[in-house]
Amino acid sequence: MSDKKEDHVLTMKTVNPRAVEMEYAVRGPIVTRSVEITKELAAGVQMPFSSVLPANIGDCHATGQTPIAFIRQVVALCTYPQLLQSDQFPADAKQRAERILAGCKGSSVGSYSASSGVDVIREDIAGYIIKRDGHPANMDDIILSCGASDGIKTVLNLMMTGKDGNEAAGIMIPVPQYPLYSATLTEFNAFPIPYYLNEENKWSLEVSELKRALTAAKGKCLPRAICVINPGNPTGQVLSRKNIEDVIKFAHDEKLILLSDEVYQHNVYAEGSEFFSFKKVMTEMGAPYCNMELASFMSASKGYMGECGFRGGYAEVVNFQPDVRAILLKSISAKLCPPILGQVVIDTIVNPPQKGEPSYEQFESEKNVVLDLLKKKAKLITKLFNSIEGIKCNEVMGAMYAFPRLFLPEKAVAAAKAKNQSPDFFYCYQLLEQTGLCVVPGSGFGEKEGTYHFRITILPPLEEMEGVLEKFKEFHLKFLQQYK
Amino acid sequence: MSDKKEDHVLTMKTVNPRAVEMEYAVRGPIVTRSVEITKELAAGVQMPFSSVLPANIGDCHATGQTPIAFIRQVVALCTYPQLLQSDQFPADAKQRAERILAGCKGSSVGSYSASSGVDVIREDIAGYIIKRDGHPANMDDIILSCGASDGIKTVLNLMMTGKDGNEAAGIMIPVPQYPLYSATLTEFNAFPIPYYLNEENKWSLEVSELKRALTAAKGKCLPRAICVINPGNPTGQVLSRKNIEDVIKFAHDEKLILLSDEVYQHNVYAEGSEFFSFKKVMTEMGAPYCNMELASFMSASKGYMGECGFRGGYAEVVNFQPDVRAILLKSISAKLCPPILGQVVIDTIVNPPQKGEPSYEQFESEKNVVLDLLKKKAKLITKLFNSIEGIKCNEVMGAMYAFPRLFLPEKAVAAAKAKNQSPDFFYCYQLLEQTGLCVVPGSGFGEKEGTYHFRITILPPLEEMEGVLEKFKEFHLKFLQQYK
Numbered sequence: 001m002s003d004k005k006e007d008h009v010l011t012m013k014t015v016n017p018r019a020v021e022m023e024y025a026v027r028g029p030i031v032t033r034s035v036e037i038t039k040e041l042a043a044g045v046q047m048p049f050s051s052v053l054p055a056n057i058g059d060c061h062a063t064g065q066t067p068i069a070f071i072r073q074v075v076a077l078c079t080y081p082q083l084l085q086s087d088q089f090p091a092d093a094k095q096r097a098e099r100i101l102a103g104c105k106g107s108s109v110g111s112y113s114a115s116s117g118v119d120v121i122r123e124d125i126a127g128y129i130i131k132r133d134g135h136p137a138n139m140d141d142i143i144l145s146c147g148a149s150d151g152i153k154t155v156l157n158l159m160m161t162g163k164d165g166n167e168a169a170g171i172m173i174p175v176p177q178y179p180l181y182s183a184t185l186t187e188f189n190a191f192p193i194p195y196y197l198n199e200e201n202k203w204s205l206e207v208s209e210l211k212r213a214l215t216a217a218k219g220k221c222l223p224r225a226i227c228v229i230n231p232g233n234p235t236g237q238v239l240s241r242k243n244i245e246d247v248i249k250f251a252h253d254e255k256l257i258l259l260s261d262e263v264y265q266h267n268v269y270a271e272g273s274e275f276f277s278f279k280k281v282m283t284e285m286g287a288p289y290c291n292m293e294l295a296s297f298m299s300a301s302k303g304y305m306g307e308c309g310f311r312g313g314y315a316e317v318v319n320f321q322p323d324v325r326a327i328l329l330k331s332i333s334a335k336l337c338p339p340i341l342g343q344v345v346i347d348t349i350v351n352p353p354q355k356g357e358p359s360y361e362q363f364e365s366e367k368n369v370v371l372d373l374l375k376k377k378a379k380l381i382t383k384l385f386n387s388i389e390g391i392k393c394n395e396v397m398g399a400m401y402a403f404p405r406l407f408l409p410e411k412a413v414a415a416a417k418a419k420n421q422s423p424d425f426f427y428c429y430q431l432l433e434q435t436g437l438c439v440v441p442g443s444g445f446g447e448k449e450g451t452y453h454f455r456i457t458i459l460p461p462l463e464e465m466e467g468v469l470e471k472f473k474e475f476h477l478k479f480l481q482q483y484k
Numbered sequence: 485m486s487d488k489k490e491d492h493v494l495t496m497k498t499v500n501p502r503a504v505e506m507e508y509a510v511r512g513p514i515v516t517r518s519v520e521i522t523k524e525l526a527a528g529v530q531m532p533f534s535s536v537l538p539a540n541i542g543d544c545h546a547t548g549q550t551p552i553a554f555i556r557q558v559v560a561l562c563t564y565p566q567l568l569q570s571d572q573f574p575a576d577a578k579q580r581a582e583r584i585l586a587g588c589k590g591s592s593v594g595s596y597s598a599s600s601g602v603d604v605i606r607e608d609i610a611g612y613i614i615k616r617d618g619h620p621a622n623m624d625d626i627i628l629s630c631g632a633s634d635g636i637k638t639v640l641n642l643m644m645t646g647k648d649g650n651e652a653a654g655i656m657i658p659v660p661q662y663p664l665y666s667a668t669l670t671e672f673n674a675f676p677i678p679y680y681l682n683e684e685n686k687w688s689l690e691v692s693e694l695k696r697a698l699t700a701a702k703g704k705c706l707p708r709a710i711c712v713i714n715p716g717n718p719t720g721q722v723l724s725r726k727n728i729e730d731v732i733k734f735a736h737d738e739k740l741i742l743l744s745d746e747v748y749q750h751n752v753y754a755e756g757s758e759f760f761s762f763k764k765v766m767t768e769m770g771a772p773y774c775n776m777e778l779a780s781f782m783s784a785s786k787g788y789m790g791e792c793g794f795r796g797g798y799a800e801v802v803n804f805q806p807d808v809r810a811i812l813l814k815s816i817s818a819k820l821c822p823p824i825l826g827q828v829v830i831d832t833i834v835n836p837p838q839k840g841e842p843s844y845e846q847f848e849s850e851k852n853v854v855l856d857l858l859k860k861k862a863k864l865i866t867k868l869f870n871s872i873e874g875i876k877c878n879e880v881m882g883a884m885y886a887f888p889r890l891f892l893p894e895k896a897v898a899a900a901k902a903k904n905q906s907p908d909f910f911y912c913y914q915l916l917e918q919t920g921l922c923v924v925p926g927s928g929f930g931e932k933e934g935t936y937h938f939r940i941t942i943l944p945p946l947e948e949m950e951g952v953l954e955k956f957k958e959f960h961l962k963f964l965q966q967y968k
Contacts, residue, residue, distance in 0.1 A: 008809045009643075009708060009741045009777055016644045019815040027599065027817040035598075054589075059596045062589035076564035079825075080556045086572070105538075105546035110791040112543045115511065120902075145629050146795070149819060159493075160500045162673065183818040189646065224493060257493045293493055307594040311630070324494045331503040333511040334667040335633060337835035339823040340793035341563075 023452035024179050025444020026057050030428055034438040050435035053468055055437045055456045058233075058400045060306025060370075063459045068305055068366045070359045071348045074100075075310075078109050078344050092357040100344055109340040115332045117144030118340065119220045122348045125314055128350035133280035143328070143482055144346065146338045148263050148313035153184050155259065155295045155315060158328050159224040160188050170221030172213060172256065174205070176403065176445035176453070178233040181481050199405065202394050206430065207246045212359050213438070214254060216243040225257035226250075231264040231275070231398030234455035236378075238273040238398040244281045248289050258282070258294040263313075266303035269375040270397035293319045301347040302400065304370040310311035312342030345458040374400065375460040377465060384469045390480050400459060403442065406452040413484035424452040427479065489907045506670040508663050509928020510541050514912055518922040537952055539940045542717075542884045544790025544854075547943045552789055552850050554843045555832045556621040558584075559794075562593050562828050564622040573750050577840040584828055599816045601628030601798070602824065605831045609798055610614065612834035617660040617764035619711075625802050627812070628830065630822045632747050632783035632797035637668050639743065639779045639799060643708045644672050654705030656697060658689070660887065660929035660937070662717040675705035680932055683889065686878050687719040691730045698738060704940065709741035710734075715759070715882025717747040718939040720862075720931050722757040722882040728765045732773050742766070747797075750787030753859040754881035756815035763800065777803045786884065788854040796826030858884065861942040861949060868953045874964055884943060887926065890936040896967035908936040919955045 012020070034052045041047060054062060061067065070093055076099035077083050103120035105111035116122065122139040129137035132203075145151030161169045161473055168191045173181045175194040185192045195213035197203040205228065214223060228247060230239045251258050260278035269276050283290050300312030317328065353359035378396035385393035385404045395402035408423050416426030422443035430440050431454075442453025460468060496504070518536045525531060538546060545551065561567050561581035568578050586668055587604035589595035600606065606623040613621035629635030645653045656677040657665045669676045679697035681687040689712065698707060712731060714723045721729075735742050744762035752759050767774050784796030799813065837843035862880035869877035869888045877888035892907050900910030906927035915938075916922050926937025944952060 007775075008803075008805050008808070009739055011805060012807050012811075014643075014645075014708075015808050015811055016642055016815075017646045018644075018682045019642055021810050022815065022818070024814070027820075057596065059589065059594035060594070062595040064590055067592060067594050072564045076560045076567065079563060079730040080560035082572075083560065083567075086570075088566075088570070104793070105543065106548055108545035108551060108793070110543065110544070110551050110789075111546040112792045146823065147820060157671075158500055158503055159498075160502075161498075162501045180818050187641075187815075224498075255493055291491075305594075308596045309588070309592070309594045309821070311821075311823040321492050321495060323496050324492070325925075327496075327499055327503050330508070331500075331506065331671075332666050334506070334508040336511075336631060337793070337795075338632065339795040339826055341825050342823055415802050 002292075008053040018187050018189060022197040023444070024183045025440050026179060028216040028440070030244055030425070030432055030438060030440065031056050033429070034432055037125060037432070037436070047436070048434055049471075052432075052436045052438055053436050053460060053464070054246045055460060055468075056440045057460065058302060058457055059308055060459055061308070063457075064461050065306050065370060067307070068075050068343065068363065071305060071307060071345055071364045073359075075341050075344050078341065081107075088359040089475050091282060091352050092359045095353065096348065100347060104340065109344065113144075113337040113343065114194055115335065115337050115341060116329060117142065117338060117343050121343050124347050124351040129277075129279070129316060131143065133277055133283065135280060135283045135304050137316065138280075141316050142146075143317060143332070144338045144343050145315060145433040146342065147301060147311040148261070148297040148315075149180050150311075150338065151297050151313050151315035152180060152261065153258070154328070154332055155192070155317065156188060158324070158331060159257065160190060161222055163391060164189065166220050166222075168221050170217050170223040171259075172210065172223070172233070174227070176234050176447055178229060178261070179444055181227060184447070187208070191217070192294065193217040193221070193223060194446060196233070197235055197237070199394065199448070199451070202233060202397070203235040203403075205237075205239060205243055205247065207250050207446040210247070210250050223254065223256060225259050227259040228278070229261040230278075231267055233261075233264065234401045234440075236394070236396040236399045236401055236403065238268050238270060238275065241276045244276055244278060245285060246286060248278065248282050248292070252289055252292055258292060260294065262296050263299040264370070264399040265298065267374065267400060268398040269378045270395060273397050274400070277374050279318065291319050300342060300349060303349070304367040305345070305349055306370075307345045311339050311347045312346040313338075314346060350378055359376045373462060374458060377462060380462075380465070381456070381458055381469070384473075388476055390476065396458060401455050401456060402456050403445075403453050405457050406442075406454065408452050409480060410417040412479070417484065422452075424454055427452070428454050430479065431472070435468075435475050437468055437472060493671070494525055497800075502671055502673060506667050507669045507928070509924050510663060512924070512928060514909070514916055514924065515540050517913070518916055521916070521920070531920070532918055535549045536916075536920045536922055537944060537948070538922050539944060539952075540924045542786060542941055542943065543792055544943055545792070547941075548945050549790050549852070549854060549943065551791070551856055552847065554837055554847045555789060555791060555829055557843075558832050559825050559828050562825065564764055565591075566835070574842040576837050576843050580832065580835065584831060588802055588824065590596070590609075593828065597809060597821045597824060597827065598823050599819065600813060601822060601827050605739060605827050608831050609800075610833040612832070613761075613763070613800060617761055617767065619764060619767045620931070621763075625800050627799045627801060627816065628822045628827050629797040629799060630826065631785060631795040632745070632781040633664050634795075634822065635781050635797050635799035636664065636743070636745065638812070638816055639801065640668055640672060640674070642808070642815060643741065643818065644674060647674065650704050652705050654701050654707040655743075656707070656710040659946050660714060660718050660926065660931055662713060662745070663928055665711060675701065677701040677705070677707060678930060679944055681716070681719055681721070683878065683932070683935070686881070687716060687721040687887075689723060689731060690693075691734050694731070694734050707738065707740060709743050711743040711745065712762070713745040714762075715751055717748065717883050718885045718887040718924075720878070720880040720883045720885055721888065722752050722754060722759065725760045725765060728760055728762060729769060732762065732766050732769060732776070733849065735771055736776055742776060742782040744778065746780050747783040747786045748883040749782065750855070751860045751884060752859065752882040754879060757881050763802065775803050784826060784833060787833070788851040789829070790854075793835075794826040794829045795823055796830040797822075798830060851889070858942060861946060864946075864949070865940070865953070868957075872957050874960065882941060885939050886942060887929075887937050887939050890926075890938065892936050893964060893967040899967065906936075908938055911936070911963065912938050915956070915959055919959050920954075921952055921956060
């Protein structure tokens with residue numbers, strides 16, 4: 001075939017229209033531009049800054065966080081079991097590795113596991129949930145995945161109807177939301193039912209709004225599930241126990257499956273806030289709530305470990321009908337299995353060194369360093385944003401992001417619209433070009449009409465962040481001035 | 485909700501009908517039964533055998549293959565860089581690990597890579613293809629994936645139409661085929677266009693049959709691509725260069741994208757046979773063929789390495805329109821990235837120790853031990869099957885499987901049908917129950933009406949395999965006797 005477009009089988013006319021429509025802002029055009037800028041800087045192009053600061057994605061190690069030694073020791077031992085003879089590794093790391101290897105076929109992390117994961121690791125996950133919640137958990141309900149994203153897609157896929165229009169599956173998602181949800185619903189041709197978090201009240205999740213949203217979707221789809229992200233991404237709120245109870249009651253009354261994205265369960269910073277799993281709250285509410293269908297999701301990529309590259313994650317799927325669960329398991333069989341070393345990382349998180357074990361103190365200390373720093377940065381960033389004219393930022397109660405609101409001058413909004421850009425995209429693009437700071441426009445997460453935001457991670461090192469926020473302030477005030 | 489079925493949101497009536505329909509025989513009911521049997525044996529239940537022999541899946545390490553030391557050394561070094569100081573590791577493994585770590589953000593395999601993979605690894609893959617084919621390859625055409633399966637699904641997804649009925653995408657797939665293809669097409673609601681391999685002529689791929697198949701599908705779908713598995717799974721044939729040329733011409737004339745599944749490119753055993761990549765042959769055919777859209781797939785799970793658990797794989801995607809390629813890259817962005825250590829394993833395969841490097845000799849020796857044994861077993865299994873009454877087996881020219889044909893007595897066929905089972909499922913189930921040998925019925929791969937087969941891997945250790953095939957023969961003759 002020649003270069004002529006019409007000679008290609010796949011063109012913009014024939015390619016999957018859902019893939020064309022799908023957007024994932026966390027890796028959207030601004031990030032693409034930041035990669036180009038990095039290459040231009042390396043090639044000697046002069047810019048007003050010397051390097052790009054990636055604050056677009058919750059990628060802890062990319063911005064300098066050190067891996068937790070114990071996690072990497074267990075993975076290295078599983079990978080190269082000759083190291084079990086080395087005195088360079090603590091006994092508890094060796095014991096974990098030996099136990100996992102005994103659970104792998106042929107004692108090798110190079111063999112496939114069951115599609116739901118290695119049994120001993122599923123046992124350990126159930127043990128972790130029991131300890132966390134104070135209630136039973138069953139390893140048969142645990143499905144490991146390639147990052148939490150993969151588990152979320154697997155469960156969403158199960159509830160698709162295979163039909164279009166008002167027979168498509170409707171899934172309630174928060175706005176703002178982590179765009180994996182909108183991207184997946186587009187890919188699956190499902191109907192998103194957006195419910196708005198209340199920015200005026202710390203991004204709270206209000207049942208009246210859930211009712212409004214569901215009512216508005218009636219007749220447009222077959223509502224199947226409600227997804228809640230707690231702690232919130234990109235909004236950083238942490239739900240109270242009472243709030244979770246209200247959501248559970250709503251889901252029960254409306255016959256919706258509960259999908260709780262709890263990947264930030266270790267990331268709670270606000271005084272008086274605490275993480276409660278939906279499973280725990282639902283269990284303690286008793287019948288009929290404790291029998292509701294629930295899938296909750298966890299990841300190796302967040303928390304204090306930040307091991308994104310290992311792609312470890314799991315779902316706990318409770319109260320599904322046995323024949324439906326069999327379909328769920330069948331649906332993941334063709335993927336063969338999640339990466340074994342991602343599973344191993346999950347094991348170190350759910351079965352960390354215990355008091356009295358040789359790695360305990362170092363593990364706890366490394367973990368607390370990370371979490372304490374995140375807490376400091378969460379406070380710092382909120383305070384700083386709120387000190388700037390034209391910006392208002394809710395407290396970062398948990399997770400890894402601030403999602404400040406931008407009050408943009410009308411002229412800036414008009415200039416953006418003239419370029420067919422959302423105003424916050426317009427703003428973030430200039431922020432990148434002028435300061436090297438890479439953040440994600442709020443429009444990529446969804447936001448209330450006429451409001452503008454951006455998401456910035458709290459991951460860069462503290463000393464770097466102070467300087468960056470100073471540069472940010474300078475840019476922002478200049479921007480306001482320019483479009484006054 | 486109570487236990488009453490009607491109280492569940494997801495029931496067999498509401499669950500995704502495509503997930504219900506989807507089948508993946510390699511992990512189907514016979515494998516599920518084999519897992520139960522293993523548990524029963526462990527619990528002391530008496531059986532006519534002492535352990536299950538898994539010959540259902542190409543899972544090399546599960547049946548005793550030893551990992552290649554160099555691969556594991558590089559992975560361990562990347563995981564726990566403190567080991568770079570250890571004198572337990574050869575210099576070339578350290579050099580590879582240092583280079584990869586320098587290509588990872590924050591020098592950590594715990595950070596995300598680009599969705600298409602780590603740049604230095606993509607460079608190395610391009611270098612491998614250049615060396616293999618003797619023609620240019622471009623790292624921008626390389627997309628790493630979570631096993632080859634993930635890459636195959638990504639490319640298939642791109643060519644879906646998002647429509648039903650005769651507007652659905654049609655994909656030509658071989659019969660017999662690796663059931664990932666049929667499973668994925670069911671999941672995506674695409675239209676499979678089966679073309680039959682010719683068992684009478686060593687499972688050859690004949691253009692007249694391609695024409696027949698495509699003609700039969702006219703008006704039923706929008707044909708988009710032809711998928712070829714070479715070396716073949718489950719059929720083990722290796723295509724000649726002339727044969728590949730014919731397929732390329734056919735695809736060109738019919739405006740089909742070429743999808744070449746080349747995960748067994750290191751597994752060629754037959755005298756006079758050689759692996760030719762579709763990319764090489766297409767390139768050497770010159771215009772217009774060298775400009776055709778092609779995606780080829782490779783894996784870390786097969787070959788001599790067999791590192792299934794790492795989920796390493798990649799696709800080379802050439803001659804796609806730039807805007808279509810941009811959509812392809814966007815479509816994988818929400819998955820974030822493939823597991824970094826799976827990418828690292830791929831790197832060791834495409835950039836193995838070179839002559840003069842410290843690991844060269846051990847690496848070559850370990851690799852040849854595996855490949856020589858596979859070659860021996862390929863010959864042995866063909867010879868043995870052909871010595872048994874009622875069985876006929878084409879030569880295992882490549883890949884990791886024999887796919888013998890079973891000539892079953894009419895009474896056995898009737899007994900199977902009475903149980904609503906395919907006759908080869910009926911046969912394989914009894915084989916498992918009586919001997920512990922776990923194989924996959926041919927019906928799971930597709931087969932010509934009225935013919936029966938099973939797929940058996942050639943992976944079990946040689947000494948074990950001889951005994952197993954003896955037990956198999958005994959079972960088979962008894963089975964023939966029983967249904968005479």
